[in-house]
Each structure stands twice: as structure tokens, then as C-alpha cells.
Amino acid sequence: MPVISVFTVTMFHLLLWIGSLLQVSSLHIIHGPSNLVKNGQPVPDIRKFPFVAHLSIESALGTSVCTGSLITPNHVLTSAHCFNHFDPKALSTVEAGFLDPTGPLPKGSQVRFMKKVWVYSGWTPEGPHDDVSVVEVNAFDLTDYVNFINISADDSFVQPQKPVSILGYGYTFDTDQPQSLQVGHAKIVDRDTCRQAWAKGCLPGSKCSLNCKGVTGIPCNFTITDSEFCTQGPSGVTMGDSGGPLIFSHQQRVQVGIASYRGWEWGMPVMWHLLG
Template identity: 25%
Template sequence: MLLLLLLTNAFVLLPWAGAGRIIGGRKADAHSRPYMAYLEIKNGRNTTACGGFLIRPDAVLSAAHCMDKKGTVKVTVTLGAHNIRRQERSQQKIRAGKWVIHPQYSRKDGKNDIVLLKLKKKAEINENVQCISIAKENERVRVGDLCTVSGWGWTSKAGDMSDVLMEVALKVQYAEICEQLSNNFQCQSMICVGDEEEEKATYKGDSGGPLVCNKKAHGIVSHGYEDCLFPEIFTRISHFEPWIQKQLKRFSRKPSWELDSNPECENEEMTLWENLGI
């Protein structure tokens, strides 16, 4: 019956970017999600915010649509935050020196909605700032699994906002439910999450945050539908794990201007990066 009701409406892909908090959730215990990152994205005079999560002291995962902007973009990553509007002693603010958006990312239909950011300096790992493991290529969540999502996103369509980190528990749904809502849903690279009965969801400002199942990040908050908050689409991390590992290896290479001027370095393979926001 739910599917029939959903199919009577015209659904429009609506990537979630902006500021705000989670719908139907609760305040997270302070610093209970030490992997969470708050991304402040400046594009000219416009400033938006997204979530993200630390997977290595110098690397943060988020959603590609958060970074999909024209012109000069500057990104400041805040780690160790609970109340994002206060200058907490636990916070570390680090600029993103560069980032790489998946080459097959599609702005139109939200496919391959993933970006990896390289921090200009490594985060200091402590009780308030820690990395989270990501799902391996062969690891998949199952229908009915209960996972958690955290973020500083909206709590309602009206745009009610919270300064503190919120969290919500969401169930993994059958792929067929999201396939009925959109022909663009791809089971291999996306996860269908959340249901109307629970009236819980992520929303604007939560984009880029992690779907955490069994203490691992399995998904990334990606997009939903304009006329329907439930279910919603998450980027499936396990599908992109080989790509993520490849980019992390490239991040570890020293750029040419940091290499010692000696013959051993002259023939080393270099990777050119687009240095944005520096």
C-alpha cells in the first residue's frame, strides 16, 4: 500500500545541501561520534555546510554534490565538535588542501555521489577526534539492519536548526522500494534506507555524513525526493572501496615541490592534483 501511495506522486531528485539537522532523531552524547566532520564550504559570497567523516588523519569522506560548485571553493573541516556554533576546546579546524570527486559522479541523477578530501595537515587523534573504518569491497548491509546517522542537518522541512550534533537510527530497506521511486536507483552503488512508519530521516545539511552499521561506515548521505522524506538514498561505500584506497595511496605521495632535488626523485611517478581552496 505504501508503494502505491508513493507512486501516485511525481518524485524529483533533491540533493541535500545546506545547514540544519536530523529529523526524528535525538541529541547525540557529546563527542560520542569522534569521527564526525563538519564541512564549511565557501563559494564566493555563499557559504553552505555538509557532513563528513574522518577515515584517516589526513582524509575525510563526504558527498560529491557538496563540492560540486562553480568558481573558487574553500573548505574548512571542523573535527571534534559537538556544538558547532561554539569554540569548543576539543575542536580542530583544518583547511582541505585538495579533493577528488568520483569521475563518474552525475549531478543530474546523483550517481557516484562521493568525494575524498585531503586535509592540509593531519588531525591530532585523541578521545574527541578519531577515524572510523569503512566497509570493505565484499561487505554489505542487509535489509532490516539498524544503522545510525549523525549530522547537524534540519529537524523539519520548516528548517528548524540545531547547533549540536544529532543522531538517528534508520533501517536498511529493500532495494525494490527505491527502484519504484526512481529509475536512477542503482543497487550496486546505492543503499535504500529509512521508512515512513518510523518518521525518521536525514535532511538538508546532513549530506556527506556516514551511515554507521556495526561500527563501520557503510553509506554516505546522498539524496532524497522532494515529495517524500522516506526512504532516502545513501552512497554504498563498499562499492567504492577500491577507488577510495587508490585515492588514499595517491594522497600519500609527495607532490613534486616537496621532493628532494636528487636523481632518485627525478624519475618518480607524479600525480597532478587540482589544488582547490588553497
């Protein structure tokens, strides 16, 4: 059984490498105002979002689920924390073209084994910063059901109150069981508001307060940096949505963030890693 190669790289080299992938794959860089989603709606047709990928990651703890996005035919962008317990000797997969990865293979679906995982060297499980990874697979065939998403080279339009769309395979509001791909909606909130909300939701010692509704052990003694931003609104992310794309529509649809740190179910903003 082949062993999946795992690499750690600096953020500069990771972003530089991603940029080279985009050029090699003729992915358009857009310049300009550049766990099922909780409280979202089922996506009726995967062809609306053919870039969304479902990651089945094997570890000593079993199989975990993350969401990702195809940024080239060979590469999937997701969160680094998805690989905290990753077993490189096991066969982990990326599924694309699926509304419900737990059901039978639908028309247009494709599955690839993970070959390599690139994780930013600054990532640690103790905090939310630099939560970025790239998975390499054998190339997906590009179709109406499976395709890649544009990434913006300009984040100047990521401003408070801008509407964005959230996509993920995580848990729904009403159940603990993962089901089909969901889409939700939120708005960007300014960093100061996000910092204040998280500060109020944390007790000394880096544990959640009552805002977390009984959930303990969630690290929250962090500062939101310029590499992160937050959203709040009717929809949020939860288990299984990690690594999923945050989408902004400006002239055409672009990905502006990666789902990193949940907080919606505790009344706090969701934190995203900023692309661009």
C-alpha cells in the same frame, strides 16, 4: 591566498586510492557481516562519535554545510554534490570535535583548511550516482574527541531490515536552523522497494509529485544501482546532512554508507552510496 586543488578521478582509482590511504594510516578494514538528522536526537558527547566532521564550504552562493567522516588523520569522506558550487580560491574548512559548530570552540575541537578535493569523475549534478568525494587536510591530532572511523571491506551484511545509525549536522525536524550534531536510527530497505517508492514519487519529466509536498525540480528519473542502497525509518537526512556517515555495528562500529539523496521528508527512502 592559496587555491585549493580540485581533482576528478574514476571510481576505480578513487576507491583504490582510498584503500591505499587506509593502509598507510593503519585504518582497520573490517571483514565480515560487515543538512541535523531529522527526527533524531542530540549527541550528548562528541567522544561517542569522534569521526564525524563538519564541512564549511565556500562558494559564489555563500557558505554551505555538509557532514563528513574522518577516514584517516588527513582525509575526510563526503559527498561529491557538496562541491557543486565550490570556490577553490576561498578558504573552506573542516571542523572536528564539535557538537555545535556555530558555538564557541569547545574542548578538544580542531579546525583544518581544505587543501585538496578529490571528486569522482562520474558524478554529475543531474543525478545521484557516484556521489563520492575525499577532502585532504593537514593531519588532525588523534584524541578522544577527534578520531577516524573504520570502513568495511565487506558489504554482504548490508541487508534489508538491518538497523543502522545516521549522523549529521543538517536541519532538524522542527526548525530551519542548523544546530548541534544529531544521531538518528533507520533500517535498510531492499532495492526493489526503494525503486518502487521513488517511481511512485516521481512524475514524467523527472520532477517530484505530490509526495514531495510542494518541492519541485528534484531529479528522480534514476535507477538505484548496486553501488547504492536505501534506508527508511523514524529518522532521515536533510539539508546539511549530505556526505554524513551511515553506521552499522557488527563486532565493532563501521561506516557502510555516505548520505547522498534525501527523500525522507517526502515519504520516500533515503539513498546512500554503498562503501565496501
